[in-house]
Amino acid sequence: MLKIAKYIILDIVRSKVLLAYTLLLLAISLTIFMSDADVTKGLVSITTVILIIVPLVSIVYATTYYFNAAEFTEMLVSQPISRRAILLGKFIGISSSILLAFIIGVCIPVALFAFSLTGITLMVSGCLLTLSFISLAFLTSTITRDKAKGIGLALMLWFYFSIIFDGLVLLFLTLFADYPLEKVMIVLTALNPIDLARILILLQLDISALMGYTGALYQQFFGSGIGIVFSLLMQLVWTLVPLLFALKIFKKKDL
Amino acid sequence: MEKIIAVDGLKKSFGRLEVLKNVSCDFARGGVVSILGPNASGKTTLIKSILGMVIPDSGNILFKGNSILNTFDYKKHIGYMPQIGHYPDNMKIGQLFKMVMDIREQDAVDTDLLKAYQLESMYQKTMRTLSGGTLQKVSAALAFMFDPDVLILDEPSAGLDPLAAEALKEKILEEKSKGKLVLVTSHILSEADEISDQILYLFEGQIKFYKTLADLKQETGEQKLSRALTKILSTPSC
Numbered sequence: 001m002l003k004i005a006k007y008i009i010l011d012i013v014r015s016k017v018l019l020a021y022t023l024l025l026l027a028i029s030l031t032i033f034m035s036d037a038d039v040t041k042g043l044v045s046i047t048t049v050i051l052i053i054v055p056l057v058s059i060v061y062a063t064t065y066y067f068n069a070a071e072f073t074e075m076l077v078s079q080p081i082s083r084r085a086i087l088l089g090k091f092i093g094i095s096s097s098i099l100l101a102f103i104i105g106v107c108i109p110v111a112l113f114a115f116s117l118t119g120i121t122l123m124v125s126g127c128l129l130t131l132s133f134i135s136l137a138f139l140t141s142t143i144t145r146d147k148a149k150g151i152g153l154a155l156m157l158w159f160y161f162s163i164i165f166d167g168l169v170l171l172f173l174t175l176f177a178d179y180p181l182e183k184v185m186i187v188l189t190a191l192n193p194i195d196l197a198r199i200l201i202l203l204q205l206d207i208s209a210l211m212g213y214t215g216a217l218y219q220q221f222f223g224s225g226i227g228i229v230f231s232l233l234m235q236l237v238w239t240l241v242p243l244l245f246a247l248k249i250f251k252k253k254d255l
Numbered sequence: 256m257e258k259i260i261a262v263d264g265l266k267k268s269f270g271r272l273e274v275l276k277n278v279s280c281d282f283a284r285g286g287v288v289s290i291l292g293p294n295a296s297g298k299t300t301l302i303k304s305i306l307g308m309v310i311p312d313s314g315n316i317l318f319k320g321n322s323i324l325n326t327f328d329y330k331k332h333i334g335y336m337p338q339i340g341h342y343p344d345n346m347k348i349g350q351l352f353k354m355v356m357d358i359r360e361q362d363a364v365d366t367d368l369l370k371a372y373q374l375e376s377m378y379q380k381t382m383r384t385l386s387g388g389t390l391q392k393v394s395a396a397l398a399f400m401f402d403p404d405v406l407i408l409d410e411p412s413a414g415l416d417p418l419a420a421e422a423l424k425e426k427i428l429e430e431k432s433k434g435k436l437v438l439v440t441s442h443i444l445s446e447a448d449e450i451s452d453q454i455l456y457l458f459e460g461q462i463k464f465y466k467t468l469a470d471l472k473q474e475t476g477e478q479k480l481s482r483a484l485t486k487i488l489s490t491p492s493c
Contacts, residue, residue, distance in 0.1 A: 003357055003358055007343070007354050008343075010346075010350075011343040011344070011345050014345040015345060069341075070341075071337070071339070071340070072342055074308060074337065075337065075341070075342070076358070078330060078333070078335040079330055079358050079359055080328055080329070080359055081358055082327050083327075252310055254308070255309065
């Protein structure tokens with residue numbers, strides 16, 4: 001398992017796409033921190049950018065890599081090694097490479113310029129967000145056989161979690177505006193890894209006061225120790241569950 | 256002779272398409288078996304089932320007497336050369352060989368083909384830059400490298416230059432004389448004629464016949480496999 005991970009990391013690190021991703025993240029973080037003296041504002045800006053770019057790159061890159069290496073996976077399956085080890089090895093390999101890019105591109109600048117509780121939350125949720133979207137990428141890659149379909153599904157998932165989901169939540173809120181929905185909102189938030197990351201980071205900042213009554217409830221729940229643990233756990237669930245499904249499918253998949 | 260692979264009642268469909276319909280056959284040590292058949296007759300699916308790459312719907316495959324379903328250790332004894340080899344783009348040939356050694360936890364015992372194909376001088380080339388033929392050479396060298404008991408070659412000479420194909424043929428015969436089982440799928444009958452001991456003919460997912468080459472020629476009274484096949488397939492009794 002770790003052997004396969006090692007070879008995949010060696011393969012990805014040499015590719016230019018990952019380097020470009022690292023440089024892009026680095027450029028974004030550095031420009032934001034350099035251009036604005038207010039560190040908190042900088043963190044908010046970075047959060048906004050990261051919540052769009054990180055899931056997109058993670059899911060698309062992991063899916064593309066998975067499909068490009070499909071025949072290589074075939075070769076690995078013909079070797080004396082279990083399918084579980086192959087898939088988990090791939091996951092560890094791909095995710096640690098993309099995490100490395102995130103750590104260099106975002107975590108290090110944040111640690112240098114804005115080391116605070118908010119900064120740490122940003123780093124941790126960003127890493128978890130990366131992991132959960134790579135995990136989703138594995139699910140889409142194992143479900144589909146066709147590269148175009150796989151990448152299409154990956155993009156749809158990203159689109160759903162980034163944009164459609166919020167639209168649906170808004171629709172839901174308007175339709176049921178007469179009912180107390182605060183607790184339901186917390187559950188709904190847990191259904192989207194991007195929202196989880198967003199709320200976790202924003203609540204570390206003071207701007208949650210602007211979010212009205214629901215914001216106050218969010219602050220009460222997600223701002224508390226239990227809430228933080230809950231949302232971190234939910235992000236872990238978003239990493240583990242798709243991966244487990246992918247593993248289950250991959251074990252029975254014809255190559 | 257000792258059976259090394261036994262296929263028993265193998266069935267597999269992809270969606271509505273039945274690719275293998277109840278295939279049963281045994282393969283013994285020390286022989287070259289050519290698996291022939293038209294396109295989409297189930298040759299590759301049969302091979303991939305033996306390798307555990309395709310999971311059969313029903314039926315069983317025994318390797319040295321043990322079922323291979325849900326196991327992977329037996330693949331230590333198999334060398335597989337795929338139809339088209341694909342390896343990580345950024346990896347160099349030398350690194351690829353090292354990686355497979357590392358994964359199999361076996362040392363490269365047999366480097367004959369490496370030498371015959373002069374792959375050692377190309378160790379620094381990355382996989383992306385290789386031509387289709389060179390990739391085939393790499394796949395062939397990998398299949399034979401660990402001195403496995405069973406060799407499974409899927410369309411081995413497709414894309415190889417004549418000299419390389421000849422070297423591969425000689426290697427196959429040499430391994431056979433060492434008592435190994437070699438399974439080959441091919442469309443080139445003259446080649447199958449030269450190397451094989453037995454012919455397994457698949458047609459629409461069923462075994463049409465499984466005979467020794469000598470028997471086949473004797474029955475039809477032909478000297479060449481291609482003619483014998485034409486004759487046996489055109490007779491309605493089969």
